[in-house]
Amino acid sequence: MMFPWHKKASDKLEKMIEQNHLPHALLITGVEKIGKFNFTQNLIKKLVCSNSSCNQCELCTALNNDDPLLELDHSVLIRRSHYPNLIYCRTELNDSGSMSKDIRVDQIRAFCESLGKTAETLQIGVIFYADQMNNNAANSLLKTLEEPRKNTLIILLAHNIDRLPATILSRCQSVHINPSYENETAQWLANQIGEDTRADFDPMQLLDSAHGVPHKALDDLEGDFYFQYQSWQNLLLEIALSPTKIKNTEIFSDNELDVLKCLQHLINEGIKIKVLNHDGANLELNKVIEKTSFNHLFRLLDDTNRAISLSQTTVNIKLLLDNILVVWSHITNLSKYPAITNFQEH
Template sequence: MSVNFSWPIFGHNKQISFLQNTLKQGNLANAYLFYGAKGLGKKMIAKYFVQSLFCTESTKPCQNCLACLKMNRGIQGNFMYLSALKNKDDNEDTQVEQVRNFLSNLSLTSFDGGYKLAIIYAVDKLNIFSLNALLKVIEEPPKNTTIILIADQINNLPATVISRCQLLKFQPLNKKDMSAWLETFKLNEVNQQTILNLSFGKPGLALEYIEDNLVSFKKDCQFLLKILSDNTFVAWQDLEHWFGILKKANPQAKVYELAHITTHYLDLWQLLLRDILWHKLNRPVLNVLFSENIAKISQKYSVTKILNNLLSINKIRRQLKNNVTPQLVWENLVLDLKI
């Protein structure tokens, strides 16, 4: 039977071709490691790989056969998945127990004697004890069993785990593939160009913008642009008001939790400053929605001030990870730019 594939995915041609050929030849590895930045489509490709393995039709996945219907309903007995992302109440012992139970169930014989396939999401978030348990299974895998590990980065994974996996590295999509994918959403021209510029080849990030219709993005930009436009005293008041709202909305939040909330704004601050710098250097800005605001604000700051503020952002990210009060960090960031 001739096998065809129906994977509605843009980009990642090399990785997709490799996986589809693997399915055609029936020579699955014991373990795969999909890695690359968050939002690139690793989970989506893993999903189609799994569906295609179980699909009984010639065009895979057909979405209509019994195997596909079971997958879509979450009742495919030969497929398992686990997310290593912690719930707020989880501790290390809880995670180890979850991983061991998962691996124990994976070692059981499949329902029909066929393949069993498992996905572990965010494997780079597992602690060392959980990784050791995983390593034992990868070294001596159950018969007809394949595990797909998904990670945003592999720097902290033990070399022993990495060396026993078939590695597939995922990169951001190029502009051509991203543009073609965005065309399917029928966005207006300005929104499409904005999302294309700001998602940096990451479909997952682009989807967040699309699903929100850029509403949150616009609101957050307006807030930070106001701080950049205001004089020092008013900007200070803006920050005071902002953190008052954050603390009221998150009354039980600890310092590191507030810091995590503000990290998104730090990313956006960096983006706006970079666009202000690019405008001053006569280069096209990425944030075309606010190009007029950026042009106006660019007159207020020197290239040196902007560069120094941009260079300090990585230092600030480290401070926010070390339980430094986020409000103090932000106040210093704004003052350094304005004074």
Template structure:
């Protein structure tokens, strides 16, 4: 798949291939839903296809058929690609559809064994997401990275390289997918959106809301998730201008975590606008940015992160959200920042 916001990263990879400098281990990083898997697919197609990732030949089609979300066969711990010389390693999804948090050492061992077999053709192993490996899994992978074999390419996909051990990072060449706000990406999104909805959306604004993650725009637009999101966002913006609104919110109960996520996006956007001294597409948010103290935004963001992480415990999330919202609705005229979440 050719995606406009992949151009820079892909050119970097293409140069490595053309100059015969492709490393044994490659790390592709970027926020969730930036399309790291798709970039990896395009790279592998470019490497293997006789006709520069034509998209039509047996190899190209085999690789395009691989689906990252497909359930793993638990008895083998790793998954084979439709292309015979390629394997995947990822977190397991159990019978009830729950995804495990970590990639374990036994999975990494099986993955490395599959790659270490003798073969003439290039053996490719894709690991995602590398930042989900637990410490022993990472150690085990390191051994393979330290003794690279010819004819082997390991591609690690990771949301955040900061979560990877420095020892692994130093063994990989990395390529990063940056958030995209450019016109080409907007045009691509416009084409995609017209296939799901007829309404006229402000594409630039949608990209701002998702911090430049085009696939996130699409997933938020499909289904009624987006309508809810817009409604919550409007109410959150309303209450920061009219704090009395706080008592009249609708549709917040039962959606506490989603509201916190929505507010988190607004606060991040406010911080971004404040630091750039810019105006954004949301009139109310621009008003907040003008008068609010940066320090308060950062502290609120911390509290939101903390509240979201506490939501997985048996904390009273409704009360926690209420406290966060009291601060948010008064953020422009607070004298001192109060304590919301206790650590």
């Protein structure tokens, strides 16, 4: 089954297959939980099932039985699919029982060696996630990518292409799965939610708060993240409309990064509303945006993006969020945009 938000990326691949332009190495990218593994399985079915990915034949069934995420009872260099001509490479479970962070060079060597045998039928190797390969592993893979073999397809899955060496990128054709805010996706989400729950939620709003990633929206709903997110969003809007509300930000504590992402989303939505020059569904956001200049919105968006990327470092994220919130609390009546000082300290 294909998820509706996979359609564009899938169409692009379909065209490559039709025109016989499928490369030897394919890079499939997209944020966490967007469904890269499912997307890959559908592609492989298209390539190997003689009955247009029927989902019923022996090959399709074998592929459907694969879930390399769960087959972690023993440590192995590569994992074999239930379908004989397919192997997987991924981080392994280490002795202490936790997942190792890197894909190592011995794993990639075993992977390439296994694919290196000449074969009559298409041999497929999937690496997930390619952005977890350490330097030696990436170099080792590069050698294989430079000498493509007949009847071999290497599929690399990755969350973040910034972490992949340019040399690898230049050897792959890539397909990106975008987050989706389309009605079809919201409809899919609505169908996944029980009827009782459905009465309480607007699927589009759920999708919005999960940044367009439907499986994340479902996970959020299971926990209380969605409710938290809504309360952060409400408070952020209150702060912009009446600055004294900045005293109530204890609900942000320990969630600084998610609050920054929530603010980032609000500003992006705000910019959209202003560009289109008509009101959005969120009345409070409309009020804020009406009184705020484009220039200040873009400046604050820049600062928020920077704060989000700095959160990976040792920066004091509480302090950073506080400073951004001070600007946000005055965003509707700023005469001059202030420089946020603690960006420079790091």
